[in-house]
Structures are given as structure tokens and as C-alpha cells.
């Protein structure tokens with residue numbers, strides 16, 4: 001589907017010769033927004049600002065007939081709305097340079113709305129809820145390691161084509177954003193989607209990229225993280241077996257491991273998470289709603 005068909009007009013202010021459209025001017029927490037910049041002339045150094053972070057654009061190819069005569073040049077970027085981003089109006093800005101050195105750009109207001117997430121209250125034994133001191137220290141160190149991974153932006157686009165679900169056979173992932181209240185205390189929301197599947201089910205890379213983590217973590221058990229470039233990372237948790245190592249380049253659909261029940265789980269399933277420029281977003285949207293290539 002061409003980008004223009006998915007992108008609503010947004011109340012953007014742009015320099016002459018440039019236009020900006022986004023897939024969702026009103027986006028809910030945990031969602032993805034595709035931003036499309038079209039221009040009459042080729043642009044260089046197209047960057048955006050969202051969430052106080054730089055947004056990296058790639059050159060899009062999908063020019064529609066309606067635009068072909070005027071706005072020939074397409075640059076696209078993916079914006080993530082973090083699962084816990086406070087609802088409100090936020091500015092998204094884009095700047096670029098034309099061949100003659102002239103600076104151009106756009107600004108737009110994007111509205112973030114509260115997401116609709118399920119809440120689950122559980123009463124469980126204390127030793128299950130509270131990690132011991134050693135486990136807690138380990139978990140904190142691992143969180144820091146993940147934070148550093150997601151903070152790094154690889155400037156190249158390492159993927160080509162659409163993203164695919166990590167399990168074959170139409171298994172549906174659920175529970176993204178679910179709020180858990182354990183013994184009356186609110187816990188961190190669920191940052192990914194859970195795919196129930198038997199132990200040993202092959203897990204596929206959602207897209208090509210480079211493996212940046214393949215190890216056992218306290219919460220997510222055997223975990224693989226793939227860097228797809230431009231700030232997009234996918235995470236696969238609770239694996240029974242891992243078939244890749246840090247530094248491996250993987251192709252879209254490659255088997256990277258098998259479903260399991262390692263880490264803090266009650267049964268075998270795949271936990272799949274996607275982070276876009278540090279924003280924790282619903283991974284299902286990456287394959288279902290926002291068609292990026």
C-alpha cells in the first residue's frame with residue numbers, strides 16, 4: 001500500500017515545496033506513527049525531533065501518481081509513542097537541506113491519548129513477587145544494559161521490506177500494555193506482546209538486522225535482541241534455545257531460537273517487544289497497521 005493511502009493530513013506548517021503527513025495525528029500510548037515527508041526537490045540530512053530525541057528518516061520509494069508531477073521525493077520515519085508517555089499535545093519537527101544548501105522543514109502538533117490497557121490484579125506469594133537482594137541487583141544491572149542498547153542508534157537502515165510476526169501460523173500476541181497489580185501494588189506495565197506456543201516452536205526474526213544481545217536475563221530468561229537500524233529494536237524473551245550470537249547478521253524470517261519458559265513465567269510463550277527510538281510500542285502494530293518497508 002502506498003504511504004499516502006495510510007497517511008492522514010496533519011496540521012503541519014512546512015516550508016514551500018515540502019509537505020508532511022503522519023499516519024495518526026492522534027495517537028495513543030504505545031502506538032507507532034509513520035511520518036512521510038514529500039518534497040519537490042531531493043532533500044539531504046532529513047532529521048526530525050520527537051520525544052526530545054532525533055528521528056532518523058529513510059528514503060521512501062512509494063510515490064503515487066497524484067504526487068508524481070510535483071512532490072517526487074519521499075522520506076519516511078517511524079515515531080514511537082512510549083507506553084507511558086503522558087497524554088497531551090507534543091511538537092514534532094522535521095528539518096532538511098536542499099541541494100542548493102537552503103534549509104527547509106515542517107512542524108506539526110501530535111496528540112497523545114491514553115491507551116486502553118487491561119488491568120489484572122493478582123495475589124501471589126511474596127517470594128514470587130519480590131526478588132531476593134542478589135536477584136534484584138542482577139535485574140537492575142540488566143535493565144541498565146538494555147537501556148544502553150536501546151539508547152544507541154545505528155544510522156543505517158538494516159531492514160528491507162515488511163516486518164513479519166515472529167511465529168508462523170497466525171498465532172496472535174496479546175496483553176501489550178497490560179497493567180499488573182500484584183498484592184495491591186502496581187507494577188510496570190507489560191511492554192510487549194505474549195504469544196502462547198508450545199516449547200520448541202521456532203521463532204523468526206521479524207526483519208533483518210544485527211543481533212546485539214543473546215543471553216539469559218532475570219526477567220525475560222533467554223533473550224535475543226535484534227537491531228534493525230534507525231533506532232528500531234525487536235526483543236524475543238523466554239526462549240528454550242537460542243540459535244544466534246551477538247554480532248550475527250540475520251535475515252528476515254531467519255530462525256533465531258525456540259519458544260520456552262525461561263525467566264519469570266508461568267508457562268511457555270514468546271514475549272515479543274519492539275522499541276523505536278527508546279519508546280516501548282505495541283509490536284503487533286509493526287506488522288499489522290503501520291506498513292513500513
Ligand SMILES: [Zn+2]
Nearest residue numbers: 192193194271
Ligand atoms: Zn510478556
